[in-house]
Amino acid sequence: xxxxxxxxxQISFTDSFSGLTAREQKALEKSWAKVFADEIFPAIxxxxxxxLYSNNASRPNTPVNVIVGALIIKELFDxxxxxxxxxxxxDFRLQYALHTTSFEEQPLSDKTxxxxxxxxxxxxxxxxKDLYHDCxxxxxxxxxxxxxxxxxxxxxxxxxxESNIRKLSRxxxxxxxISKLAxxxxxxxxxxxxxDLKHYTDPNDFNRVIYHQRSTxxxxxxxxxxxxxxxxxxxxxxxxxxxxxxxxxxxxxSEQTVVENGTRRLRTKEDGGMNSSMMQNPxxxxxxxxxxxxxxxxxxTANLEESVGKNGSVxxxxxxxxxxxxxxxxxxxxxxxxxxxxxxxxxxxxGAYSGTENTQLASEKNVELITTSLTGKFAPDILxxxxxxxxxxxxxxxx
Numbered sequence: 001x002x003x004x005x006x007x008x009x010q011i012s013f014t015d016s017f018s019g020l021t022a023r024e025q026k027a028l029e030k031s032w033a034k035v036f037a038d039e040i041f042p043a044i045x046x047x048x049x050x051x052l053y054s055n056n057a058s059r060p061n062t063p064v065n066v067i068v069g070a071l072i073i074k075e076l077f078d079x080x081x082x083x084x085x086x087x088x089x090x091d092f093r094l095q096y097a098l099h100t101t102s103f104e105e106q107p108l109s110d111k112t113x114x115x116x117x118x119x120x121x122x123x124x125x126x127x128x129k130d131l132y133h134d135c136x137x138x139x140x141x142x143x144x145x146x147x148x149x150x151x152x153x154x155x156x157x158x159x160x161x162e163s164n165i166r167k168l169s170r171x172x173x174x175x176x177x178i179s180k181l182a183x184x185x186x187x188x189x190x191x192x193x194x195x196d197l198k199h200y201t202d203p204n205d206f207n208r209v210i211y212h213q214r215s216t217x218x219x220x221x222x223x224x225x226x227x228x229x230x231x232x233x234x235x236x237x238x239x240x241x242x243x244x245x246x247x248x249x250x251x252x253x254s255e256q257t258v259v260e261n262g263t264r265r266l267r268t269k270e271d272g273g274m275n276s277s278m279m280q281n282p283x284x285x286x287x288x289x290x291x292x293x294x295x296x297x298x299x300x301t302a303n304l305e306e307s308v309g310k311n312g313s314v315x316x317x318x319x320x321x322x323x324x325x326x327x328x329x330x331x332x333x334x335x336x337x338x339x340x341x342x343x344x345x346x347x348x349x350x351g352a353y354s355g356t357e358n359t360q361l362a363s364e365k366n367v368e369l370i371t372t373s374l375t376g377k378f379a380p381d382i383l384x385x386x387x388x389x390x391x392x393x394x395x396x397x398x399x
Contacts, residue, residue: 003053005046006063006099017101020092028096036073036097043142044068048131052119062107067116068135069098070108081113133318140316149309151316156305156334156349158327160292161320163299165281170256170266171218172210174225177245177252177282179206181232184245192235197228226264229253248282255279276324288322297323303330305347327352331369332361341366348372 020028028034044065053061073094074084085108088094095101120132144151168176182200185192199205209221232249240246255278258267267274276289280298287299305317319330331353346368354371362369387397 163287
């Protein structure tokens with residue numbers, strides 16, 4: 001697929017906008033779509049994404065500015081990918097915002113957004129450069145300028161982003177990794193698996209093994225799982241080691257089990273090595289575990305920087321990482337990438353971002369770091385016995 005810039009920037013004579021009544025046109029131009037179409041959409045730099053496509057003559061790409069604009073609108077209105085594609089076909093405001101009112105058919109399909117995200121992810125993995133992040137940062141700067149926000153005062157905070165995965169017990173996790181590898185091996189060569197392991201390829205086997213047996217048999221079932229895991233390791237010694245399923249299987253065993261006196265058993269705290277970076281679910285192997293404010297989270301965290309002014313505020317930068325990445329680390333990385341500010345800039349955060357190194361680094365960038373004493377944790381209850389006067393207006397004794 002070759003790269004081609006989108007030339008549909010102006011309304012044409014055959015544009016469907018011309019078919020609207022004067023009242024409909026007036027309503028459209030008073031809506032959010034007008035600001036998006038005039039200020040945000042033209043600021044999307046398509047050329048930076050040209051590296052995602054082939055230089056050879058071939059079928060042209062879906063317009064990149066339409067894709068990026070759709071991804072932004074999708075987040076603004078909390079649409080799913082399918083809802084975004086459907087609403088673009090049916091909602092004229094979306095077409096107006098994305099300059100697609102001249103298109104005979106709307107350019108997004110059910111796979112357009114996911115494929116574009118995949119291209120960006122693959123490029124970042126190879127070149128350590130997040131094209132979409134850079135694009136959004138530039139757009140945020142344009143919006144801040146439009147709102148006359150100087151960026152001299154900024155706020156920073158993080159939020160948990162839950163991964164769309166099931167919480168698995170250790171037995172379920174080991175079973176799932178065995179099953180995924182067994183299915184992959186069976187697909188490549190249906191004679192590779194011995195008969196006593198083929199039940200792992202049955203979609204109904206998970207419930208039979210995990211749930212449809214007495215809880216008192218859990219220890220025996222676990223022993224059988226670990227024995228079967230060792231059989232698979234032996235079978236994969238010469239083949240299948242290049243597969244993702246094998247890598248996840250080996251990672252699961254190394255994190256969850258140890259071999260002692262020739263026998264594999266579950267790892268315990270006493271063995272060490274049990275931490276938040278352990279795989280939570282093979283469906284999302286990068287998701288990590290974190291407990292924050294009394295709640296368990298499995299997934300990622302986003303760190304947001306918001307520029308504040310008299311006319312409001314706008315998010316002007318963001319970072320994204322595994323959720324065991326600390327707020328202090330986020331701030332340090334943010335400051336390291338920041339150019340020295342010409343004018344004194346203030347960044348306000350909670351106490352989790354504090355630290356001598358961060359304060360010193362901020363000073364070098366001409367940034368004043370203001371951290372509160374609050375770290376986002378719930379304060380413990382303080383209980384005591386009190387003795388009051390007869391009127392109940394004065395504390396006489398506290399214990």
